[in-house]
Amino acid sequence: MSDTSDRRFQEQLAVYAEVAVxxxxxxxxxxxxxxxxxxxxxxxxRLIAAEAYRAGAELVDVLWSDPGVTLARxxxxxxxxxxxxxxxxxxxxxxxxxxGDAVLYLHSPNPNLLAGQDPEKLRxxxxxxxxxxxxxxxxxxRQRSNWTIxxxxxYAWAASVFPDLPTEAGRRRxxxxxxxxxxxxxxxxxxxxxxxxxxxxxxxxxxxxxRYARLHYRAPGTDLExxxxxxxxWMSARFLTDRGTPYIANLPxxxxxxxxxxxxxxxxxxxxLPLSYGGILIxxxxxxxxxxxxxxxxAESGYETLMGILATDEGARRLGEVALVPHASPISQSGLLYxxxxxxxxxxxxxxxxxxxxxxxxxxxxxxxxEIAAAGINRSLTHIDFMVGSSEMxxxxxxxxxxxxxxxxxxxWAF
Amino acid sequence: MSDTSDRRFQEQLAVYAEVAVxxxxxxxxxxxxxxxxxxxxxxxxRLIAAEAYRAGAELVDVLWSDPGVTLARxxxxxxxxxxxxxxxxxxxxxxxxxxGDAVLYLHSPNPNLLAGQDPEKLRxxxxxxxxxxxxxxxxxxRQRSNWTIxxxxxYAWAASVFPDLPTEAGRRRxxxxxxxxxxxxxxxxxxxxxxxxxxxxxxxxxxxxxRYARLHYRAPGTDLExxxxxxxxWMSARFLTDRGTPYIANLPxxxxxxxxxxxxxxxxxxxxLPLSYGGILIxxxxxxxxxxxxxxxxAESGYETLMGILATDEGARRLGEVALVPHASPISQSGLLYxxxxxxxxxxxxxxxxxxxxxxxxxxxxxxxxEIAAAGINRSLTHIDFMVGSSEMxxxxxxxxxxxxxxxxxxxWAF
Numbered sequence: 001m002s003d004t005s006d007r008r009f010q011e012q013l014a015v016y017a018e019v020a021v022x023x024x025x026x027x028x029x030x031x032x033x034x035x036x037x038x039x040x041x042x043x044x045x046r047l048i049a050a051e052a053y054r055a056g057a058e059l060v061d062v063l064w065s066d067p068g069v070t071l072a073r074x075x076x077x078x079x080x081x082x083x084x085x086x087x088x089x090x091x092x093x094x095x096x097x098x099x100g101d102a103v104l105y106l107h108s109p110n111p112n113l114l115a116g117q118d119p120e121k122l123r124x125x126x127x128x129x130x131x132x133x134x135x136x137x138x139x140x141x142r143q144r145s146n147w148t149i150x151x152x153x154x155y156a157w158a159a160s161v162f163p164d165l166p167t168e169a170g171r172r173r174x175x176x177x178x179x180x181x182x183x184x185x186x187x188x189x190x191x192x193x194x195x196x197x198x199x200x201x202x203x204x205x206x207x208x209x210x211r212y213a214r215l216h217y218r219a220p221g222t223d224l225e226x227x228x229x230x231x232x233x234w235m236s237a238r239f240l241t242d243r244g245t246p247y248i249a250n251l252p253x254x255x256x257x258x259x260x261x262x263x264x265x266x267x268x269x270x271x272x273l274p275l276s277y278g279g280i281l282i283x284x285x286x287x288x289x290x291x292x293x294x295x296x297x298x299a300e301s302g303y304e305t306l307m308g309i310l311a312t313d314e315g316a317r318r319l320g321e322v323a324l325v326p327h328a329s330p331i332s333q334s335g336l337l338y339x340x341x342x343x344x345x346x347x348x349x350x351x352x353x354x355x356x357x358x359x360x361x362x363x364x365x366x367x368x369x370x371e372i373a374a375a376g377i378n379r380s381l382t383h384i385d386f387m388v389g390s391s392e393m394x395x396x397x398x399x400x401x402x403x404x405x406x407x408x409x410x411x412x413w414a415f
Numbered sequence: 416m417s418d419t420s421d422r423r424f425q426e427q428l429a430v431y432a433e434v435a436v437x438x439x440x441x442x443x444x445x446x447x448x449x450x451x452x453x454x455x456x457x458x459x460x461r462l463i464a465a466e467a468y469r470a471g472a473e474l475v476d477v478l479w480s481d482p483g484v485t486l487a488r489x490x491x492x493x494x495x496x497x498x499x500x501x502x503x504x505x506x507x508x509x510x511x512x513x514x515g516d517a518v519l520y521l522h523s524p525n526p527n528l529l530a531g532q533d534p535e536k537l538r539x540x541x542x543x544x545x546x547x548x549x550x551x552x553x554x555x556x557r558q559r560s561n562w563t564i565x566x567x568x569x570y571a572w573a574a575s576v577f578p579d580l581p582t583e584a585g586r587r588r589x590x591x592x593x594x595x596x597x598x599x600x601x602x603x604x605x606x607x608x609x610x611x612x613x614x615x616x617x618x619x620x621x622x623x624x625x626r627y628a629r630l631h632y633r634a635p636g637t638d639l640e641x642x643x644x645x646x647x648x649w650m651s652a653r654f655l656t657d658r659g660t661p662y663i664a665n666l667p668x669x670x671x672x673x674x675x676x677x678x679x680x681x682x683x684x685x686x687x688l689p690l691s692y693g694g695i696l697i698x699x700x701x702x703x704x705x706x707x708x709x710x711x712x713x714a715e716s717g718y719e720t721l722m723g724i725l726a727t728d729e730g731a732r733r734l735g736e737v738a739l740v741p742h743a744s745p746i747s748q749s750g751l752l753y754x755x756x757x758x759x760x761x762x763x764x765x766x767x768x769x770x771x772x773x774x775x776x777x778x779x780x781x782x783x784x785x786e787i788a789a790a791g792i793n794r795s796l797t798h799i800d801f802m803v804g805s806s807e808m809x810x811x812x813x814x815x816x817x818x819x820x821x822x823x824x825x826x827x828w829a830f
Contacts, residue, residue: 039454039457042481042483043483045484046481046483046484046487049484049487049488050487050490050491053488053490053492054491057492058492058496058499059496059499059501060484060487060488061501062481062484063503064477064479064481066457066461066477066479068460068464069460069475069476069477071461072464072465072475073468073474073475075465075468076464076465076468077472077473077474081473084473084474086474086476086507087510088478088503088506088507088510089476
């Protein structure tokens with residue numbers, strides 16, 4: 001009941017719904033909208049439905065899931081039944097892809113929900129879900145659908161971020177942190193987002209114009225050179241559907257990113273924030289690269305988990321993403337660790353071990369898998385972000401002719 | 416949070432889930448279960464999922480809906496769009512019918528939710544829903560699926576039943592009333608239900624053996640004779656699937672019922688409880704019948720609404736159901752008006768204006784629509800229950816030879 005008792009909170013929630021529908025999805029009149037939500041997210045889902053209809057949606061429906069029902073299945077259903085997936089859930093998504101409609105994901109992470117459950121159940125469940133979602137995911141890859149992810153606190157997530165607060169206070173505090181991160185506290189959030197996207201676009205235009213051959217990172221504990229594919233393209237989370245509708249695939253978003261060349265990383269990097277992986281915290285860790293590959297790793301805690309990540313496959317010891325986030329990002333300024341990639345990756349410059357993005361290669365739609373791999377894109381099955389940025393980080397761009405230009409100084413854009 | 420703070424309440428909720436799955440559905444090992452629930456009902460839905468897996472369910476999934484999302488549609492979507500229905504919702508049900516699986520409806524009535532909305536939207540919405548549900552409803556009519564309805568309080572419903580209580584206290588009080596009505600407060604609720612069903616069966620065997628030609632009701636304000644079709648059969652809410660699984664289509668259930676002959680009612684009846692219809696309360700009303708048809712009606716309040724019901728179609732002025740409920744029924748003893756048919760019809764002997772039940776005619780599956788009508792079954796499009804029973808009601812059965820036998824005395828079984 002506390003959600004309904006606070007008028008200012010309700011107003012902010014309505015603005016959050018507006019930003020999700022207008023800025024994130026950029027929902028077009030006559031589109032249908034499928035909202036994918038946990039039952040935890042019902043108050044926001046209702047506001048999103050109202051806002052989507054105001055934006056001209058023909059039909060809004062919510063495909064709900066519930067963490068308690070999921071947990072009951074893992075606790076009580078036999079392993080072999082996990083090959084089953086309710087086909088109507090995949091069918092709901094398939095129809096969205098077929099019609100070119102929109103999907104809004106209300107992301108309410110509950111990282112420890114399935115801790116301790118049978119890994120075979122988890123594997124079968126993930127495989128069955130992937131299979132059910134394939135038709136929509138393929139339509140999404142062909143840019144048939146505008147979609148976005150926004151986050152919704154729940155008690156379990158809030159307890160991870162604010163372990164010292166009582167449950168309701170923690171959840172409220174997490175709401176406040178999310179509202180700040182998605183720029184709701186600025187006078188006109190829609191205008192703030194339009195300005196922010198224009199800023200990210202200026203960064204993209206600049207970086208794509210310079211065609212850097214490699215990036216040079218320097219910070220305490222870090223002296224790293226990361227080679228970029230010749231045909232690399234910097235991107236933001238702003239995409240275009242095949243009908244030309246721009247949308248932003250997640251809110252917040254602060255990064256510009258591309259895929260590095262998986263064979264051309266040299267030197268040492270120190271993580272600037274802990275990495276939360278499978279419920280284990282890896283702290284004060286670093287990596288040394290030679291010819292693109294990790295040849296040494298260290299960690300103050302969680303070393304075995306880090307070794308496990310690196311052993312996933314051959315590509316897990318190589319980089320798959322370089323992302324630049326200024327230290328002035330609102331998420332960075334919050335000083336919080338969210339234990340959720342959607343936030344933590346937008347708090348600092350980061351790298352990822354593992355799989356790179358096909359779509360950051362110029363003209364990727366016309367290239368074969370072999371050509372993508374030959375361009376230097378990491379083909380690992382995993383993708384693990386870790387944070388390296390701070391107010392002490394300098395980054396240079398090095399062009400093919402050896403000339404050096406400042407990209408970041410003291411964690412901020414330098415061009 | 417109050418739902419999780421009270422251990423005894425949690426225990427009762429778990430027993431309610433057990434009774435719903437074991438007694439209501441009688442879920443069979445290897446069946447899949449589709450739960451149809453409002454997001455309000457999440458705590459119970461989780462317990463039902465766990466109980467269904469314990470009973471051997473292969474897969475439990477919940478098809479959720481949310482009253483706030485529904486209301487947003489009525490408020491903001493254009494009228495012509497109400498012809499649309501998310502096809503995946505109908506598809507989820509169609510698959511249940513095809514596989515012979517089970518459906519559990521968590522009924523959480525919110526009678527005033529759509530008060531004041533455009534009647535044309537309501538009409539289109541109902542038509543689109545009926546169309547989407549048709550494949551499952553047809554499978555259900557062929558007894559392909561075991562299904563049951565159990566109720567879940569929400570704040571709006573609780574406020575109707577307990578207008579003087581604060582919201583949370585009202586909801587808790589309504590839970591207690593429901594727990595009492597479904598016999599959870601007896602030592603062994605499962606055994607209590609088995610006994611109760613055996614009692615109802617004894618009543619059915621007796622009544623079906625007597626082949627009464629008509630019933631004669633006497634109470635203050637009531638002197639009514641209701642003719643029964645020659646081929647009538649008395650039934651309870653306990654049905655059998657085509658694979659021989661017995662199940663109970665709603666909990667609570669206290670009634671035995673059949674369809675009267677629509678042309679053979681004579682005399683006067685006084686309602687013993689108010690009738691809530693479309694948000695209007697019809698109080699202290701009565702009807703006079705000649706040759707099966709209402710020829711006079713009166714009401715202390717809600718007279719125009721009563722006239723509206725009677726004007727729906729020709730059959731709305733004739734009876735379609737006679738149901739017998741002893742005054743000792745736990746729902747009757749609660750003294751509450753629930754504003755919901757599932758409860759109120761199980762509180763007292765009742766009649767219904769409008770459509771009769773095809774399946775109370777012997778060998779109905781082998782009969783044409785014309786033969787069903789010729790048997791005296793009312794073919795109206797409406798069906799409105801109203802309560803006539805009390806501790807002052809006597810009912811006699813009159814056989815074809817004119818002999819008279821006591822069925823009820825002072826509101827209780829007399830045989």
